[in-house]
Amino acid sequence: MNEWAGAKGARTRIFCGVRPTGHLTLGNYLGAMRRWAEVDQYRADALFCVVDLHALTVEHDPARVRRLSRQAATLLLASGLDPQVCTVFVQSQVDAHVRLSYLMECTASDGEMRRMLQYKEKAAREERRGGSVRLSLLTYPALRAADILAYGTHEVPVGEDQAPHVELTRELAVRFNRRYGATFVVPRTVRPPVAARVKDLQDPASAMGKARARTSGVVHVLDEPAAVRRKVLRAVTDGEPDVSYEPERRPGVANLLEVLAACGGGEPQRLAGEYGSCGALKEAAAEAVVEMFRPVRARHAELAADPGQVDAVLRAGAERARGLAEPRVDAAFEAVGLLPRG
Numbered sequence: 212m213n214e215w216a217g218a219k220g221a222r223t224r225i226f227c228g229v230r231p232t233g234h235l236t237l238g239n240y241l242g243a244m245r246r247w248a249e250v251d252q253y254r255a256d257a258l259f260c261v262v263d264l265h266a267l268t269v270e271h272d273p274a275r276v277r278r279l280s281r282q283a284a285t286l287l288l289a290s291g292l293d294p295q296v297c298t299v300f301v302q303s304q305v306d307a308h309v310r311l312s313y314l315m316e317c318t319a320s321d322g323e324m325r326r327m328l329q330y331k332e333k334a335a336r337e338e339r340r341g342g343s344v345r346l347s348l349l350t351y352p353a354l355r356a357a358d359i360l361a362y363g364t365h366e367v368p369v370g371e372d373q374a375p376h377v378e379l380t381r382e383l384a385v386r387f388n389r390r391y392g393a394t395f396v397v398p399r400t401v402r403p404p405v406a407a408r409v410k411d412l413q414d415p416a417s418a419m420g421k422a423r424a425r426t427s428g429v430v431h432v433l434d435e436p437a438a439v440r441r442k443v444l445r446a447v448t449d450g451e452p453d454v455s456y457e458p459e460r461r462p463g464v465a466n467l468l469e470v471l472a473a474c475g476g477g478e479p480q481r482l483a484g485e486y487g488s489c490g491a492l493k494e495a496a497a498e499a500v501v502e503m504f505r506p507v508r509a510r511h512a513e514l515a516a517d518p519g520q521v522d523a524v525l526r527a528g529a530e531r532a533r534g535l536a537e538p539r540v541d542a543a544f545e546a547v548g549l550l551p552r553g
């Protein structure tokens with residue numbers, strides 16, 4: 212495995228992407244954002260990217276994508292990412308992603324794109340809705356690989372669901388390097404120790420996702436405290452009045468215990484012994500989530516009142532990102548046989 216690009220004595224580089232396809236949720240916060248702010252930005256040279264181009268692979272509303280992109284960037288900053296320490300930027304403002312994506316399409320095969328589970332599932336869903344499937348939904352993994360490879364990324368801390376895409380990125384990097392010479396760092400997938408895999412409060416069999424149509428079981432970071440309480444207090448449990456931590460048999464109760472534990476520290480198993488009823492557990496979980504989000508909401512409100520400041524951060528972030536990505540993407544263009552630019 213060749214790791215020349217950017218690795219010489221450099222700090223570990225990590226890349227994380229958030230798609231602006233919905234309001235960020237308690238799941239995003241506990242599963243990713245909090246750790247990015249508390250740990251990842253300090254342990255590595257970290258890039259946090261609002262991957263807006265990825266929001267265009269399914270039918271989209273331009274105004275909504277614009278709004279959600281700004282909101283996601285603002286929330287990343289509100290959650291504690293410090294632009295003095297890490298790089299926060301928007302994908303579409305750095306052309307290198309799209310340039311490299313084309314080379315990835317020229318490296319990947321049609322078959323391996325069609326085999327991606329996420330494509331099969333989403334394409335089937337779009338077809339059931341009677342819509343047409345955008346070509347970009349199929350080629351999405353090429354852009355995603357470009358996101359990662361453009362920066363000489365060493366680590367991509369993502370949840371389990373995303374692991375196949377990082378695996379494909381590794382394969383494309385290895386294949387490209389073998390064909391055209393050492394150009395890309397082959398990234399590692401790291402499974403970050405996740406505080407919680409937060410489940411939908413109305414459907415504890417599935418993950419709490421930001422793109423869900425039904426939001427009664429989805430807590431958003433920017434929900435009003437009253438809405439957070441209402442959603443948590445109405446969480447589906449199982450009719451048994453007492454509290455025990457049995458994730459298989461009692462997924463709804465286990466989810467609340469895991470959320471409570473993740474918010475305040477502690478072990479779900481031990482917390483189960485502290486609550487006499489599911490009602491009391493819900494009250495405690497609701498309060499813990501509201502308190503955890505209070506400073507984030509306050510900081511978000513401050514930043515949102517001054518969009519010029521957020522834009523300036525994003526502009527500076529994009530500029531740094533361009534400086535990092537362009538030389539490697541230029542090198543890749545030359546490696547495949549395209550004439551040098553300058």
Ligand code: AMP
Binds near residue numbers: 244408
């Ligand atoms: P996504 O919402 O799919 O763009 O994911 C952004 C990040 O949040 C990824 O690192 C996910 O692993 C994480 N994430 C999303 N939903 C959840 C969830 N319900 N529980 C824990 N982590 C999550």
Ligand code: TRP
Binds near residue numbers: 226229265355373
């Ligand atoms: N695929 C991620 C999602 O579904 C977002 C994403 C795009 C990403 N490119 C990435 C994550 C690169 C990590 C690294 O939300």
